[in-house]
Amino acid sequence: MSQRQDAEDWDALIKAARGEPLALARLADRMADRELPKAPVDAGTEKARALCYSAIAEAPNDPEIAAIAANLLSETVPQWHATIILDRARNEAYDAALQAAIKPGMRVLEVGAGTGLLAMMAARAGAAEVITCEANPLIAERARVIIAANGYADRVRIIGKHSSELRIGEDLAGPADVFVSEIISDALIGEGMLLVTEDVVPRLLKPGAAVIPYRGSVRIALANYTAAGTMRMGEVDGFDVSAFNRLIAPSYALPIEDPLLSLSSAAADLFAFTFADGGPFPARRAQLTLRAKAPANGVVQWVRIRTDADSYYENMPRTGEGSSWHAEFYPFFDNSVAQPGDDIVVHGSHGRTTLRIWAGKA
Numbered sequence: 001m002s003q004r005q006d007a008e009d010w011d012a013l014i015k016a017a018r019g020e021p022l023a024l025a026r027l028a029d030r031m032a033d034r035e036l037p038k039a040p041v042d043a044g045t046e047k048a049r050a051l052c053y054s055a056i057a058e059a060p061n062d063p064e065i066a067a068i069a070a071n072l073l074s075e076t077v078p079q080w081h082a083t084i085i086l087d088r089a090r091n092e093a094y095d096a097a098l099q100a101a102i103k104p105g106m107r108v109l110e111v112g113a114g115t116g117l118l119a120m121m122a123a124r125a126g127a128a129e130v131i132t133c134e135a136n137p138l139i140a141e142r143a144r145v146i147i148a149a150n151g152y153a154d155r156v157r158i159i160g161k162h163s164s165e166l167r168i169g170e171d172l173a174g175p176a177d178v179f180v181s182e183i184i185s186d187a188l189i190g191e192g193m194l195l196v197t198e199d200v201v202p203r204l205l206k207p208g209a210a211v212i213p214y215r216g217s218v219r220i221a222l223a224n225y226t227a228a229g230t231m232r233m234g235e236v237d238g239f240d241v242s243a244f245n246r247l248i249a250p251s252y253a254l255p256i257e258d259p260l261l262s263l264s265s266a267a268a269d270l271f272a273f274t275f276a277d278g279g280p281f282p283a284r285r286a287q288l289t290l291r292a293k294a295p296a297n298g299v300v301q302w303v304r305i306r307t308d309a310d311s312y313y314e315n316m317p318r319t320g321e322g323s324s325w326h327a328e329f330y331p332f333f334d335n336s337v338a339q340p341g342d343d344i345v346v347h348g349s350h351g352r353t354t355l356r357i358w359a360g361k362a
């Protein structure tokens, strides 16, 4: 069957299912099923998602429709969206910096709207205009709904574009007074923070504009993780399966309050970036020596972000409060255990969006 005939088939089925929301949702599910022949994947997927919204509009309280729709609509949306907005300390650090930076009449630019939370904070802090871009079209659409529902549609504009496509005169009337973003990954730089900052600061901001966060660092310490043995393979039932370790990720994301993790040295910055300078931020290597104060079987990494001179956020492990960001635990490559008094050299390299950490005895 040709693609055109195929698409016409689907259209006939959709027409027949109009007025029957569950049938519409099931059709959406089948359209998105990659096993079935259908119109080109992107068009088909988009159509399937539109059908989900039609089915929801007709039967907003049907749990089967909700389940089918949630499956399809969440496909490209990371689950952490639900946890970051509940991170009280994160939100407070951003809100405080926005309130301090924004003066009446100012234009604020955000990269990465998500739910629209930070954009609404900026509007609440007194911005005349907030322009926020969001690269994921499904998320941009939801942010528009949320901003309208909260009464900020007159001051907050969502642009469904990647930040690199924003243009002065087209998307912004002029350069912005304040730039805010929260595109910070567990490793700080994995969501493109360095690349976005290098592009946005010189191109879309007034000279001297406030940049929130204005600085960020990759923090590390020696650490002991008592379940580290489960992260590497050895002998199982008399068989040596250790060769599989070459396929195992070098680090593990742990909740920062994990009781099996403890810090074994002072903390230090492995890399630090002043975002407000706008870069450039070339790939770099670094190394520093940490003295073990307690047995250590690896290195733990977390982030610190300074939203302004007075406010910062840090998810240092075992400090009492949870975090929407994870800590990354890197077991020593040779499974050794450092003893109190041992000096360990920790090495790092970053490739602007990637981070590597490894360690050895001094």
Ligand SMILES: C[S@@+](CC[C@H](N)C(=O)[O-])C[C@H]1O[C@@H](n2cnc3c(N)ncnc32)[C@H](O)[C@@H]1O
Binding pocket: 084, 085, 111, 112, 113, 114, 115, 116, 117, 118, 119, 133, 134, 135, 136, 139, 161, 162, 163, 164, 181, 182, 183, 184, 191, 192, 196
């Ligand atoms: C971690 S979320 C933050 C959401 C919201 N600003 C908050 O802090 O609650 C980052 C969002 O930015 C979007 N994003 C990341 N990089 C982007 C870019 N360069 N241009 C546009 N959107 C981007 C992602 O799709 C995601 O929705």
